[in-house]
Amino acid sequence: MYAALWRILPGPLWVRILIIVVLLAAVLFVLAFYVFPWIDNLTAPVQDVTVDQ
Protein backbone atom coordinates (compact mmCIF):
# COMPACT_ATOMS: atom_id res chain seq x y z
CA MET A 1 0.00 0.00 0.00
CA TYR A 2 2.58 2.52 1.12
CA ALA A 3 5.12 1.05 -1.29
CA ALA A 4 2.67 1.64 -4.14
CA LEU A 5 2.14 5.22 -2.92
CA TRP A 6 5.90 5.74 -2.93
CA ARG A 7 6.12 4.43 -6.50
CA ILE A 8 3.31 6.70 -7.69
CA LEU A 9 5.05 9.83 -6.38
CA PRO A 10 6.86 11.72 -9.13
CA GLY A 11 10.23 13.36 -9.13
CA PRO A 12 13.58 12.70 -7.51
CA LEU A 13 14.02 11.48 -3.96
CA TRP A 14 13.94 14.87 -2.24
CA VAL A 15 10.75 15.86 -4.06
CA ARG A 16 9.12 12.63 -2.95
CA ILE A 17 10.18 13.18 0.64
CA LEU A 18 8.86 16.73 0.49
CA ILE A 19 5.51 15.52 -0.87
CA ILE A 20 5.30 12.86 1.84
CA VAL A 21 6.00 15.41 4.57
CA VAL A 22 3.36 17.79 3.22
CA LEU A 23 0.81 14.97 2.90
CA LEU A 24 1.55 13.80 6.43
CA ALA A 25 1.15 17.32 7.80
CA ALA A 26 -2.18 17.68 5.99
CA VAL A 27 -3.42 14.34 7.33
CA LEU A 28 -2.38 15.23 10.90
CA PHE A 29 -4.08 18.62 10.63
CA VAL A 30 -7.36 17.12 9.45
CA LEU A 31 -7.17 14.47 12.18
CA ALA A 32 -6.43 16.92 15.00
CA PHE A 33 -8.99 19.56 14.10
CA TYR A 34 -11.81 17.63 12.45
CA VAL A 35 -11.69 13.85 12.88
CA PHE A 36 -10.55 13.59 16.51
CA PRO A 37 -12.97 16.22 17.87
CA TRP A 38 -15.77 14.39 16.07
CA ILE A 39 -14.77 11.03 17.57
CA ASP A 40 -14.35 12.72 20.95
CA ASN A 41 -17.93 13.93 20.80
CA LEU A 42 -19.17 10.46 19.92
CA THR A 43 -17.46 8.91 22.94
CA ALA A 44 -18.28 11.80 25.26
CA PRO A 45 -20.55 10.16 27.84
CA VAL A 46 -18.05 7.41 28.64
CA GLN A 47 -16.11 9.44 31.21
CA ASP A 48 -18.68 10.70 33.65
CA VAL A 49 -17.92 13.12 36.44
CA THR A 50 -21.40 13.88 37.71
CA VAL A 51 -23.65 12.26 40.26
CA ASP A 52 -26.85 11.09 38.71
CA GLN A 53 -30.03 9.22 39.55
Added chain:
Amino acid sequence: MSEQPPTEPTTPAGGAETVLKRPRRQKRSMVSRVVGVFGELLITAGVLVLLFLGWQFSLNGIMLSNQQASDANSLSQSWASDTPASEAPAPAPSSAAAAPSTFQYGEPPVLATPGNTQEFAVMYVPRFGSDFKKTIAEGVDPRTVLNKGGAGHYGTTQMPGQVGNFAVAAHRDGWGSPFLKINELQVGDPIYIETQDGWYTYTYRGSEYVTPYGVGVIDPVPQSPGATPTDRLITLTSCNPLYVASERIIAYGVLTDWTPRSAGAPAAIAGLVGA
Protein backbone atom coordinates in the same frame (compact mmCIF):
# COMPACT_ATOMS: atom_id res chain seq x y z
CA MET B 1 6.31 -7.18 -6.58
CA SER B 2 5.41 -9.68 -9.28
CA GLU B 3 6.47 -8.23 -12.56
CA GLN B 4 5.19 -11.33 -14.29
CA PRO B 5 1.61 -11.17 -15.52
CA PRO B 6 -0.51 -13.90 -13.92
CA THR B 7 -1.50 -15.21 -17.32
CA GLU B 8 1.93 -16.77 -17.85
CA PRO B 9 1.33 -20.00 -19.75
CA THR B 10 2.34 -23.05 -17.79
CA THR B 11 3.51 -25.79 -20.04
CA PRO B 12 3.59 -29.22 -18.40
CA ALA B 13 6.37 -30.30 -20.66
CA GLY B 14 9.60 -28.36 -20.61
CA GLY B 15 11.86 -26.95 -17.95
CA ALA B 16 10.45 -28.59 -14.85
CA GLU B 17 12.05 -26.15 -12.43
CA THR B 18 10.67 -22.96 -13.86
CA VAL B 19 7.25 -24.36 -14.68
CA LEU B 20 6.71 -25.69 -11.18
CA LYS B 21 8.07 -22.63 -9.48
CA ARG B 22 6.37 -19.88 -11.37
CA PRO B 23 2.71 -20.41 -10.43
CA ARG B 24 3.73 -21.06 -6.84
CA ARG B 25 5.67 -17.86 -6.60
CA GLN B 26 2.85 -15.89 -8.16
CA LYS B 27 0.26 -17.33 -5.80
CA ARG B 28 2.40 -16.58 -2.77
CA SER B 29 3.00 -13.05 -3.91
CA MET B 30 -0.75 -12.46 -4.33
CA VAL B 31 -1.39 -13.75 -0.81
CA SER B 32 1.54 -11.89 0.63
CA ARG B 33 0.38 -8.76 -1.10
CA VAL B 34 -3.06 -9.01 0.50
CA VAL B 35 -1.53 -9.85 3.87
CA GLY B 36 0.91 -7.00 3.45
CA VAL B 37 -1.82 -4.44 2.77
CA PHE B 38 -3.86 -5.84 5.66
CA GLY B 39 -0.85 -5.53 7.94
CA GLU B 40 -0.23 -1.98 6.83
CA LEU B 41 -3.88 -1.15 7.55
CA LEU B 42 -3.56 -2.64 11.03
CA ILE B 43 -0.39 -0.67 11.71
CA THR B 44 -2.14 2.48 10.46
CA ALA B 45 -5.10 1.82 12.74
CA GLY B 46 -2.77 1.36 15.70
CA VAL B 47 -0.94 4.59 14.93
CA LEU B 48 -4.28 6.39 14.62
CA VAL B 49 -5.40 5.14 18.04
CA LEU B 50 -2.13 6.28 19.62
CA LEU B 51 -2.41 9.64 17.87
CA PHE B 52 -5.96 10.02 19.17
CA LEU B 53 -4.88 9.29 22.74
CA GLY B 54 -2.01 11.75 22.37
CA TRP B 55 -4.41 14.33 21.03
CA GLN B 56 -6.94 13.73 23.78
CA PHE B 57 -4.55 14.04 26.69
CA SER B 58 -2.13 16.56 25.31
CA LEU B 59 -3.06 18.74 22.37
CA ASN B 60 -6.79 18.93 23.10
CA GLY B 61 -6.09 19.66 26.76
CA ILE B 62 -3.75 22.50 25.85
CA MET B 63 -6.22 23.95 23.36
CA LEU B 64 -9.12 23.72 25.82
CA SER B 65 -7.05 25.26 28.62
CA ASN B 66 -6.10 28.19 26.40
CA GLN B 67 -9.71 28.60 25.35
CA GLN B 68 -10.80 28.50 29.00
CA ALA B 69 -8.26 31.14 30.00
CA SER B 70 -9.34 33.47 27.23
CA ASP B 71 -13.05 32.87 27.94
CA ALA B 72 -12.47 33.56 31.64
CA ASN B 73 -10.55 36.74 30.85
CA SER B 74 -13.17 38.09 28.51
CA LEU B 75 -15.88 37.36 31.07
CA SER B 76 -13.94 39.19 33.81
CA GLN B 77 -13.22 42.11 31.50
CA SER B 78 -16.81 42.44 30.37
CA TRP B 79 -18.02 42.36 33.99
CA ALA B 80 -15.42 44.95 34.96
CA SER B 81 -16.61 47.32 32.24
CA ASP B 82 -20.29 46.57 32.96
CA THR B 83 -20.09 47.51 36.62
CA PRO B 84 -22.58 50.33 37.14
CA ALA B 85 -20.83 53.43 38.41
CA SER B 86 -23.62 54.17 40.89
CA GLU B 87 -22.92 50.91 42.62
CA ALA B 88 -19.21 51.57 42.84
CA PRO B 89 -18.93 53.11 46.28
CA ALA B 90 -19.92 50.20 48.47
CA PRO B 91 -17.67 50.22 51.48
CA ALA B 92 -18.12 48.02 54.47
CA PRO B 93 -21.49 48.82 56.00
CA SER B 94 -20.16 47.41 59.28
CA SER B 95 -22.60 46.79 62.09
CA ALA B 96 -24.35 50.14 61.73
CA ALA B 97 -26.59 48.79 58.97
CA ALA B 98 -29.89 47.13 59.72
CA ALA B 99 -29.09 43.46 59.25
CA PRO B 100 -25.89 42.37 60.96
CA SER B 101 -23.91 40.07 58.71
CA THR B 102 -21.02 37.74 59.22
CA PHE B 103 -19.52 39.11 56.02
CA GLN B 104 -17.43 42.23 55.76
CA TYR B 105 -19.47 43.60 52.87
CA GLY B 106 -22.87 42.37 54.01
CA GLU B 107 -25.08 39.70 52.53
CA PRO B 108 -23.79 38.43 49.17
CA PRO B 109 -26.03 39.00 46.16
CA VAL B 110 -27.39 35.99 44.28
CA LEU B 111 -27.36 35.80 40.50
CA ALA B 112 -30.50 34.89 38.61
CA THR B 113 -30.23 31.39 37.18
CA PRO B 114 -28.50 31.72 33.79
CA GLY B 115 -29.62 30.12 30.56
CA ASN B 116 -28.54 26.58 29.80
CA THR B 117 -24.85 26.25 28.78
CA GLN B 118 -24.26 29.96 29.45
CA GLU B 119 -20.92 30.76 31.12
CA PHE B 120 -21.81 32.80 34.19
CA ALA B 121 -18.86 32.49 36.58
CA VAL B 122 -15.10 32.07 36.72
CA MET B 123 -13.47 29.77 39.21
CA TYR B 124 -10.02 30.25 40.79
CA VAL B 125 -8.44 27.57 42.95
CA PRO B 126 -4.82 28.36 43.82
CA ARG B 127 -4.28 24.77 45.02
CA PHE B 128 -5.04 23.53 41.50
CA GLY B 129 -2.30 25.74 40.07
CA SER B 130 -1.12 29.33 40.38
CA ASP B 131 -2.77 30.15 37.05
CA PHE B 132 -5.88 27.98 37.50
CA LYS B 133 -8.82 29.80 35.96
CA LYS B 134 -11.88 28.03 34.54
CA THR B 135 -15.33 29.11 33.51
CA ILE B 136 -18.48 27.70 35.07
CA ALA B 137 -21.37 27.21 32.68
CA GLU B 138 -24.96 26.26 33.43
CA GLY B 139 -25.68 22.52 33.19
CA VAL B 140 -23.58 19.38 33.42
CA ASP B 141 -24.11 17.96 29.94
CA PRO B 142 -20.80 16.47 28.75
CA ARG B 143 -20.98 17.54 25.11
CA THR B 144 -22.18 21.10 25.51
CA VAL B 145 -20.58 22.04 28.83
CA LEU B 146 -18.06 19.73 30.49
CA ASN B 147 -16.09 18.82 27.37
CA LYS B 148 -15.30 22.51 26.84
CA GLY B 149 -12.71 22.11 29.59
CA GLY B 150 -14.46 24.15 32.27
CA ALA B 151 -16.86 23.34 35.07
CA GLY B 152 -20.62 22.86 34.88
CA HIS B 153 -23.22 23.92 37.44
CA TYR B 154 -25.88 21.40 38.45
CA GLY B 155 -29.05 23.20 37.40
CA THR B 156 -31.02 21.83 40.36
CA THR B 157 -28.65 23.36 42.90
CA GLN B 158 -28.28 26.88 44.28
CA MET B 159 -26.28 29.78 42.86
CA PRO B 160 -23.03 31.21 44.30
CA GLY B 161 -23.59 32.92 47.62
CA GLN B 162 -27.06 31.47 48.05
CA VAL B 163 -27.98 29.60 51.21
CA GLY B 164 -27.81 25.94 50.23
CA ASN B 165 -25.42 24.19 47.91
CA PHE B 166 -23.68 25.54 44.81
CA ALA B 167 -22.64 22.30 43.09
CA VAL B 168 -20.34 22.05 40.07
CA ALA B 169 -18.79 19.17 38.13
CA ALA B 170 -15.69 19.02 35.95
CA HIS B 171 -13.41 16.51 34.27
CA ARG B 172 -10.40 15.12 36.06
CA ASP B 173 -8.69 13.21 33.25
CA GLY B 174 -8.83 14.66 29.77
CA TRP B 175 -10.61 17.70 28.32
CA GLY B 176 -8.08 19.94 30.04
CA SER B 177 -8.39 18.02 33.34
CA PRO B 178 -9.67 21.02 35.33
CA PHE B 179 -10.22 19.03 38.55
CA LEU B 180 -7.09 16.89 38.20
CA LYS B 181 -5.87 17.88 41.66
CA ILE B 182 -9.22 17.74 43.45
CA ASN B 183 -7.75 15.11 45.78
CA GLU B 184 -4.93 17.49 46.77
CA LEU B 185 -7.18 20.12 48.36
CA GLN B 186 -6.28 20.83 51.96
CA VAL B 187 -8.60 22.03 54.68
CA GLY B 188 -8.67 25.82 54.57
CA ASP B 189 -7.85 26.15 50.87
CA PRO B 190 -9.76 29.00 49.23
CA ILE B 191 -12.02 28.47 46.23
CA TYR B 192 -12.89 31.77 44.55
CA ILE B 193 -15.98 32.11 42.39
CA GLU B 194 -16.20 35.30 40.36
CA THR B 195 -19.52 36.49 38.97
CA GLN B 196 -20.60 39.85 37.58
CA ASP B 197 -21.29 40.93 41.19
CA GLY B 198 -17.87 40.15 42.63
CA TRP B 199 -15.95 37.35 44.27
CA TYR B 200 -17.31 34.64 46.55
CA THR B 201 -14.62 33.07 48.72
CA TYR B 202 -15.37 29.51 49.71
CA THR B 203 -13.12 27.60 52.07
CA TYR B 204 -12.50 23.91 51.52
CA ARG B 205 -13.69 21.80 54.43
CA GLY B 206 -13.53 18.15 53.45
CA SER B 207 -14.04 15.42 50.88
CA GLU B 208 -16.14 12.36 50.39
CA TYR B 209 -16.18 9.43 47.97
CA VAL B 210 -19.53 8.20 46.70
CA THR B 211 -20.98 5.98 43.99
CA PRO B 212 -22.02 7.55 40.67
CA TYR B 213 -25.58 7.53 42.03
CA GLY B 214 -24.76 9.41 45.23
CA VAL B 215 -26.97 12.38 44.39
CA GLY B 216 -27.19 13.25 48.09
CA VAL B 217 -23.95 15.20 47.78
CA ILE B 218 -25.66 17.97 45.83
CA ASP B 219 -28.60 18.37 48.21
CA PRO B 220 -28.94 21.84 49.82
CA VAL B 221 -27.72 20.10 52.98
CA PRO B 222 -25.49 17.35 51.57
CA GLN B 223 -26.68 13.83 52.38
CA SER B 224 -29.73 15.20 54.22
CA PRO B 225 -32.55 15.34 51.68
CA GLY B 226 -35.35 17.64 52.70
CA ALA B 227 -33.35 19.39 55.43
CA THR B 228 -33.56 23.18 55.59
CA PRO B 229 -30.18 24.70 54.70
CA THR B 230 -28.56 27.38 56.80
CA ASP B 231 -25.05 27.39 55.31
CA ARG B 232 -23.79 28.55 51.92
CA LEU B 233 -21.88 25.56 50.57
CA ILE B 234 -19.98 24.70 47.44
CA THR B 235 -19.68 21.13 46.21
CA LEU B 236 -17.21 20.01 43.55
CA THR B 237 -17.74 16.62 41.92
CA SER B 238 -15.41 14.69 39.63
CA CYS B 239 -14.50 11.14 38.75
CA ASN B 240 -12.49 8.74 40.85
CA PRO B 241 -10.20 6.84 40.50
CA LEU B 242 -8.30 8.64 37.78
CA TYR B 243 -9.05 7.17 34.32
CA VAL B 244 -11.49 4.68 35.78
CA ALA B 245 -14.42 6.72 37.07
CA SER B 246 -16.18 3.93 38.95
CA GLU B 247 -16.70 6.35 41.85
CA ARG B 248 -17.11 10.07 42.36
CA ILE B 249 -14.85 12.27 44.43
CA ILE B 250 -16.66 15.08 46.22
CA ALA B 251 -15.10 18.21 47.73
CA TYR B 252 -17.08 20.47 50.05
CA GLY B 253 -16.48 24.09 50.98
CA VAL B 254 -18.36 26.80 52.83
CA LEU B 255 -18.71 30.49 51.97
CA THR B 256 -16.40 32.43 54.27
CA ASP B 257 -16.18 35.79 52.53
CA TRP B 258 -17.67 37.87 49.79
CA THR B 259 -16.07 40.81 47.97
CA PRO B 260 -18.13 43.15 45.79
CA ARG B 261 -16.64 44.07 42.43
CA SER B 262 -16.14 47.66 43.54
CA ALA B 263 -13.79 46.51 46.30
CA GLY B 264 -11.49 44.76 43.83
CA ALA B 265 -10.45 41.13 43.55
CA PRO B 266 -9.14 39.28 46.61
CA ALA B 267 -5.39 39.73 46.90
CA ALA B 268 -4.59 36.07 46.27
CA ILE B 269 -6.06 36.13 42.75
CA ALA B 270 -5.79 39.83 41.91
CA GLY B 271 -3.07 39.16 39.35
CA LEU B 272 -5.10 36.44 37.65
CA VAL B 273 -8.42 38.19 37.13
CA GLY B 274 -8.92 39.30 33.56
CA ALA B 275 -5.25 38.89 32.69
